[in-house]
Amino acid sequence: MSDVRKVVTGKARLNFPKLFRPVQINGEGDPKYSTQVLIPKTDKATIAALRAAEAAAIEDGNEGIFKGKGVTAESVIKDADEDGTAEDYPHTAGHYYMSVSAREDFKPQVVDSGLNEIMDQSQVYSGVYARVSMRSFPYTYGAKKRGVSFGLNNVQIIGGGDRLGGGTTAEQDFEPLPDDEGGDDLL
Numbered sequence: 001m002s003d004v005r006k007v008v009t010g011k012a013r014l015n016f017p018k019l020f021r022p023v024q025i026n027g028e029g030d031p032k033y034s035t036q037v038l039i040p041k042t043d044k045a046t047i048a049a050l051r052a053a054e055a056a057a058i059e060d061g062n063e064g065i066f067k068g069k070g071v072t073a074e075s076v077i078k079d080a081d082e083d084g085t086a087e088d089y090p091h092t093a094g095h096y097y098m099s100v101s102a103r104e105d106f107k108p109q110v111v112d113s114g115l116n117e118i119m120d121q122s123q124v125y126s127g128v129y130a131r132v133s134m135r136s137f138p139y140t141y142g143a144k145k146r147g148v149s150f151g152l153n154n155v156q157i158i159g160g161g162d163r164l165g166g167g168t169t170a171e172q173d174f175e176p177l178p179d180d181e182g183g184d185d186l187l
Contacts, residue, residue, distance in 0.1 A: 003135075004049075004052050004053055004056045005053045005056050005057060005060075005135050005136045005137070006053070006133070006134070006135045006153070007046070007049045007050055007053050007133070007134055007135070007136070007150075008131055008132070008133045008134075009037060009039060009043070009046045009131050009132045009133075009134075010039075010043045010045060010046045010131065011040075011043070011129055011130075011131065011158060012037050012038055012039045012040070012043070012046070012129070012130060012131065012132060013037075013038040013091075013095075013127055013128065013129055013130070013161055013164075014035045014036070014037065014038075014124070014125075014126060014127070014128050014130050014132075014155070015035065015036035015037075015038055015091075015092075015097070015126045015127070015164060016034070016035060016036050016126055017034075017035040017124050017125065017126065017128075017155075018032075018033060018034050018035065019033055019034075019035060019108055019110050019124055019155055020110070020121050020124070021033075022103075022104040022107075025101070030103065030104060031104050032101040032102060032103060032104065033101060033102045033104075033106075033107060033108055033152060034099060034100065034101035034102070034152065035099070035100060035101075035132070035152065035155070036097055036098070036099045036100075037097065037098055037099075037100060037132050037134075038080075038091070038092060038095045038096075038097050039095055039096045039097070039098075040094060040095055041079075041094055041095060041096060042094075047077075047096060050077055050096075050098075050136075050150075051077070053135070053136035053150070054075060054076075054077065054136055054148050056136060057136035057137055057138045057148040058071055058138065058148055060137075060138050061138025061139075061146060061148065064138065065138055065139075065140050065146075066138065066140070066146045069146060070146065071146050071147050071148065072144060072145055072146050072147065073141075073145055073146060073147025073148075074147070075148070076098050076099065076147070076148065076149050076150060077096055077097075077098050078096060078097050078098065079096055080092035080093060080094075080095050080096070080097055081093060081094065085097065091127070091164050098150065100132065100134045100149075100150045100151065100152040101151070101152055102151055102152040102153070106151075106152075108152050108153060108154045108155055109154045109155070110124060110154070110155045110157065111154070111155070111156050111157070112156070112157055112159075113156065113157070113158055113159070115156075118157055123157060123159070124155075124157060125163055126163060126164040126165050127161040127162050127163045127164040127165075128157055128158075128159065128160070128161045129157075129158040129159060129160050129161045130155050130156060130157050130158055131155070131156040131158065132152070132153075132154075132155050132156075133152075133153035133154045133155070133156075134150040134151060134152055134153055135150065135151050135153060136148055136149070136150050136151075137149060137150075137151060
């Protein structure tokens with residue numbers, strides 16, 4: 001029987017992926033692997049699975065660490081059109097978004113569509129299409145904050161997708177120079 005708390009998304013986009021080296025979030029706390037996941041609102045199956053996983057984690061929390069006090073934090077699954085995010089970041093329009101992370105000692109595997117490990121970090125950028133494996137869990141923070149979050153398991157890069165931060169590749173910016181116009185003379 002499968003665990004409802006574990007979700008593998010359909011085709012989504014990554015935003016701010018930090019999957020090869022853990023970093024502190026906003027310069028605070030322990031370093032983590034992380035990414036924001038943009039899920040199209042048309043992907044009803046993924047959204048339903050996320051909501052079911054969230055509900056299961058709330059139930060776990062109510063039976064355990066919440067001590068019957070219930071959730072006080074908002075859902076980590078946000079609607080970019082409703083919360084105004086799409087106004088500032090047009091690429092989020094028509095999407096739900098959420099951030100997922102993993103502790104430094106739980107490095108996610110990053111693989112391609114054939115399940116081969118991705119070594120070339122340039123293949124993983126804001127805007128790339130991917131599937132993301134995650135698991136919901138209840139948490140407490142301080143005396144009053146209780147909620148549900150999702151831990152990052154693994155990422156399968158599907159590829160494609162325009163870079164969300166703009167930017168270009170070297171191939172887009174330059175043309176190769178003939179051997180007599182550069183190269184060795186510059187060193």
